Amino acid sequence: MKLSAIQATEETHAAISDIVNIREQSALHRVMTSQAFWVAAALFALVVFMTWLEPTFGTADNVTNITRNFAPLAIMSLGMTVVIITGGIDLSVGSVMGLVAIVTGLLLTWHHSWYVAFAAGLLAGLACGAFNGFFVAYIGMPSFVVTLGMLSIARSLAVVLSGNQMLYQFGPDAPIVRAIGQAKWPLHPPTGWAPRWMPEFSSHFWVMVILALILGAIFIFTAWARHLYAIGSNENAARLTGVSVDWIKFQAYVFSALTASIASLLLLGYSGSAINAMGTGYELRVIAGTVIGGANLMGGYGTAFGAVIGSAFLEVIRNALLMAGIDSNWQGAFVGMFIVIAVLLGMQTSGTSLVATIREWIVWKRV
């Protein structure tokens, strides 16, 4: 049995090397044709242009700021990407942030230790995710409706629990909480070793990097991710082939809520206070970042890299407009335009390159 398998392998040896060749071309090809790649290129161009236009843009301080600003959104985009790959959407992430912040803030106010408060906050967030996941995956309700409901429920709970007050008297562990949210690495002298030109990256940024690397590895190496993509591209097929569709969809919503909870705790630590309005409107910014990064709202496609790049892109645009002295009221228009452009490209090309689309268009014109 084993022997025949080995023989078969040897017989098809030539064929395999052909296949390997094909892969090497297509791996590069795939990177070059992905939306995330082009957004990254655009981001790079924008950064170079802005640094040339406005030298303060490229300073270590501003880079520290930008990376800290988009990190919480990027963290949530990672969760959103997982949900969007299954073909769903999670509108509740912003409200979940608010609820997590208030639950954590309350426990801190009651002088519980920071880890008890953080654990309680995380649990509250995961409970929201489990609620979403249960009704979407097991009851079969549309994710838009369920998470829209949760958007309302979680925000309302946050307001009620907080007594509509801002919480900031965090008891004995307040310094630790703030240290978590405000930590930076590497530090400039005298405390650290980093040269002046190097940005002091925030804890938010590093959490994002670690989560993105983990999720990226999961996407590439695990059967779980294969099932996730299968559910998004053909749920019926996935079910027929024996994939535990409901369980995986459930996990996707719990993961999204987890990322929202983590982002909330980081922001709570950074500001040293908890307000029930935290994260208001974030769901749209997170979805925007995710979609600009190339995730397909129809399901079946999305990457960790894209989630981070999309969020970074939005923040850099915002920051660039600010630096260029353009009225901040224009922000919405620019961001909106980029969302539409990104999705338009993503739709028309369905995974192939912008270049191909343009080429097709030119050919079509000539005919």
Place this chain on the structure above:
Amino acid sequence: MALLDVRSISKSFGAIRALHDVSFSVDAGEVVGLMGDNGAGKSTMVKLIAGNFPPSEGAIVVDGKACHFHRPIEARAEGIEVVYQELALADNLTAAENVFLGREIKKGFWPLRILDKQSMIRRAGELFDELKSETRPRDLVKKMSGGQRQAVAIARARLSNAKLVLMDEPTAAISVRQVAEVLELIRRLKSSGVSVMLISHRMPDVFTVCDRIVVLRRGSKVADKETAKTSPEQITGLITGAIREA
């Protein structure tokens, strides 16, 4: 002994009687065609055998064992696989990933159990070679022809060493050349001892590959004939009702 024995199966959906007292059998290595007009109950029969839902009455016997399937996985455990034209493939995954969907080969130890992509690609390549199909394991299914998609679906069935492959209109929406490809795949399954139940509206396809033809009309069996002993005209008559029974 027959590989599959369908005994007096009836199936009702509320007031609709989709199948009424249907019995037939499929031997090992036999290709049986299941024909009938739209709504005759062919797909319902496939779904019963594949375990999508249980029959209202009657029994499904596989290898002498009475089975009560409630989920497709249970039927698969008995060696029954279904091949649909579009239904069962994930477009955004590669051919190899589709072949192994839900039963991936993994390596390493928990919690670092990761996909063994090389092994899966190699095995999928072997299966495509066996089927003499020009399907490349790393290609996305989205970009494949109907014939290649069929090859992927059939490779899935081969991977699990299925004893019986049910094919619901595999040639419905593909080109002439691809139809020939699919019929060739069916012959290969047969020659490796796998039984096939082919559902098709295309008379030539059924007459090329099937050993026997079962005809359903309005949920009842009206004919069960060896291909050699019947003709397209007779089968057409049976399907439309011009000929009552044979």
